[in-house]
Amino acid sequence: MMRILGVLALLTALYAGLVGTYLDNAPAHEPASKTQERIQGNLVDVANIQGRYGVIALGAALVIITGGIDLSIGAVVGCSAVLFGVLMQSGIHPFVAVPLVVLCGAVVGLGNGLLITQLKLQPFLVTLCGMFVYRGAARLLAGTVSRSQTIEMQPDFSSALQSVRYFLVGKNIKGELEFPAEFILLLVLAGVVGFFLHRTAYGRYWYAIGHNELAAKYAGVNVSRQRVAVYVICSALSALAGVLLFLDMPSIQSDSGGQYLELYAILGAVLGGCSLRGGEGTAVGMVLGAMVLPVLENLVSIRGLKSDVIPAVIGLTLLVGTIVDEFIRRRSRLNR
Amino acid sequence: MSRWVRVALVAVVAAGLASLPACGNNNSGKIKIAVVTNCTDPFWDLCEAGAKKAAQENDVELLFRQPERMAAEVQKPVIDAWVSQGVSGIAVSVIDPKGQTEDLTLVAKKVPLVTMDNDAPDSGRICYVGVDNKEAGRAVGRLVKKILPNGGTIALFIGSTTSANGQARPAGVLEELATPEANGTRAKHPLRPELEGKYYGKYFLVDGESKTDDGLKERAVTNARDMLNRVDGVPDLCFVGLYAYNPPAILEAVRARSLVGKVKIVGFDENPETLKSITSGDIEGTVVQDPYNYGYKSVEILAAEVKGDRSKRLKGSAAYQVITKDGGPEQDINGLRIKFPKAVDYERTVRDQLKSVGK
């Protein structure tokens, strides 16, 4: 509980700030129900983005718990988004294309994992190179892909694509956001990840490997296999996020789709309690951690801050949040 | 493995890796013309299409680069390498005129230089192929005036306000809207006192500045979404997107809130989503630059220069076009002949251009 207290406090403060700003800015004559409706609408918008960030944060956190890191997340997201579009345009049905793309993500993760465990290369290096490679692969696949372009080329897929969109992203045929499907998806995935992390032997192994690989090895754990498994999960989740991105954005550009997402994923994981040294982290924490940045960006935007000031404000807020969090954690350790 | 075998293996692998980047280097013996854009974007794909056409027609070899990042330090080594390779002409889309003029002057002394899309007028370049971004901005402003003849609330969205066109376009829009009495007057919104902004003529610009997204497409959507939240309920709204990806991003946010038609959108450049939406009526109009012609003209001019023919040089800036659903007759504005094609027709033109080079 202690571990997530810090991020919980940060989130509460941000949400309070958000609601407060809305209440402050509400015109005097506006009925309370309308204000509430607006606040709800905004929170639902934000929730969808939190969902997407959360999906990749889950993968990043698992990798970090085992003491590794994955810098190729953003590139895999972008490449998967492009791949999804290209597959459908080539005639593959959307219902088939989604699992296919996730499978490709898993293969990418397998590659990362094998390079790291068999050739004993540093994860930082392997995934950094992967970032360039998959970014390049995306550009080779296509320049830009979009939903409308896909429907144009494959009009039969239109309804299937729309139902996938509704189911995964929550937008109806007119593009209206009806419910935060991505957030619900996150909760489901977080539940599964949490189950494996906290309730199964595999989770124990991941924690052990992250903290003391030698102890795990001597205990008979197949360290390589577990490491590879975790990278596979991470890249598969990134691919899923790529599909979500394709369905949510008007178009995806291969050179920039998913840019910087690995940093947001790692940020979410770390804010949620993962230590970059490995061996720490909880499923609840990961979700909370991923929720921070979208809310923060939203708050800053709603308050009408000048564009130039925004990056600095975001950075400082995160720094303060991190300091408070570390402080809380240290006190809890002393009182054990 | 013995030591020598290991060394030999490393040497072989190193040699292989070193030759990888050199792959694809086939010397055709023709004159080389090189074009570098300021970033990677579908906009420049159209430019490439035009450049390829001109290269075919003039029988020259074309080197076309779209850099990954919009940064001058990424362009410089590319251009320098070309100069040392012995290309006969270079066209560049300038990112930062003040900063790059010095380097480009040195290049222009060695190789004929043409600037596209963005100018560095003091660099000794042969000529500039591009619209005057400020003039184009004014055309956008005129569109806004047509949509909201009695004034209203506007918001501007753009990638960055530090690049040259990032400054010129918003300036053009606001200049067109302003009146001598209201040219950036600070005020609070009459219906929403918590919103601060500036008045340009009858138009209230929320926050008095353009909202930037640094080229991050997701942020373009969230910027629009957040602005929609803040101006919820305000009538006579017009959102203006000034980089190619901004109009579709704004539309996505507007659609998510079921506000299509209630919030008017005006754009810049010819993103295919934008054009489709103009035809369907969700976006009011856009001002385009004709990037196909940039590429075509640049290569044509440079190919001619090599032969000593200076007649192809352009004087003054190129003409922009204004795309709307219904189109309109051609007009002469500020010395330029401006076309007003229908969105449907323009879409077709763009598609044909791309097809001509297999994109």
Add this chain to the structure above:
Amino acid sequence: MGLGRAPMTPRLRANGIDKRFPGVVALSGVTLTLHPAEVLAIVGENGAGKSTLMKILAGVYQPDAGSVELDGHPVRFDGPREATRAGVVLIHQELNLAENLTVTDNLFLGREPTTGGGLRVLNRREMAARATGLLAEVGLPASRASVRVETLPPGEKQLVEIARALGTAVRVLIMDEPTSSLTQKETERLYAVIDRLKAGGVSVLYISHRLAEVVQCADRVTVLRDGKNAGELEKRSITHDNMVRLMVGRDLTQFYPKIHRPGVGGAAVLTLDQIRYRGGPDAPLTLDVRAGEILGMAGLVGAGRTELSEAVFGVRPLVSGELRLDGLPIRVSRPSDAIAAGVVLVPEDRRLHGLVAPESVGFNLSLPNLDRLGSLFGVRRRKESDLHRYWIDRLRIKTPSAAQPVGLLSGGNQQKVVYGKWLARDPRVLILDEPTRGVDVGAKAEIYALIDELAGRGLAVWMITSDMEELLGMSDRVVVMHEGQVAGELSRDRLNEEAVMRLATGGEEP
């Protein structure tokens, strides 16, 4: 033990084991026989090959030549997992616990009871139930089951490792220095556990430097020297002297030298006056350490000896009271203050606190002395290598060169590096926490000789130790701690084991 010498199949037998590492021959033609339900101790100086032999038996290494038989059948373990499954379990000297997990998690790591087939859902209830049993066998309370291992003191971590091994169907339990961080009481507890295992038919094989324990506990002893067999001793012949003679190949008289120092302390060099420190007991504490004497500090694990030394060294903040050096008060708020005043601490866990393991011997020797070795322009190479050479020679540190990574040295030599780096600063007060833990006999003797010499030169030595032999052999005066307080002081003439234990367990001064 059975009557007579009826031939029975040995539980474990190693024949003609050879093992070579790059540049060094670790074992050459070594044989070992272990009978069912017996306790066999392996002794030898460091570098004799004991650890390597144990690791081969437990499947961590594979021998270059020779064979291993388990119950008469030849076996070849490709890894520790296989060995564990066959019932041969090794507990390493350097504990291999995942410190970020709980005790229960560690007890079952790699062998968790699970349900749900491939999902391997942890069966928490079974784990908790079995954990209580296992912990009880090593004398730990059930409350320990759910704490994170990193919060346990080294003594208890060792017990958890042993409990972990007990969780398997063990037939041969191999322990490398099992009592090195255990207190007297915990060691007794361990003997009880070993007896119970013996009664259950388990054979125990262990390496120890604590010869007194070996005398008490072992049924037989195998001695190794320089990678070869040096002799065996049956129960009757197991004595301190016999073992040392076989280990070293010569007689070691004067194990605890008292040549240089006067034995009676001179003026007080370091005085602790009414000290209270953060995390310590409420009552203030007073003691002093005198020039030319070795002050032994005894006490049970948890008595607060290490904590007190940390407070004096500046690792723990002082809450009240005064520290004086040569009568003059000093302020110590961080270790650099203590070092500047001439007070140095050689810590208990040298791997964690004393050395930078992946770095070289030279790096470690230089580290606290960089201010003496150079200037703004950098370290003077010549001066540095002189320093290295001096201390490597002086302390007879066995290392191929100063560039050798210190992690590859034996325990005793690592300890010497820690000494070296501090002695180079010419300290006034030397605080030693478990100075010869995990150190072999030969190196121990050298360290004792060194401490004697240093005290002879006027240093005040404060020696914290749980090794009763060491305490009785080396101390000029003994202070016994109990629950953070000074329970009593014993001068040389009143010093005996009983008196120490009585005070340490809270009894009255005799």
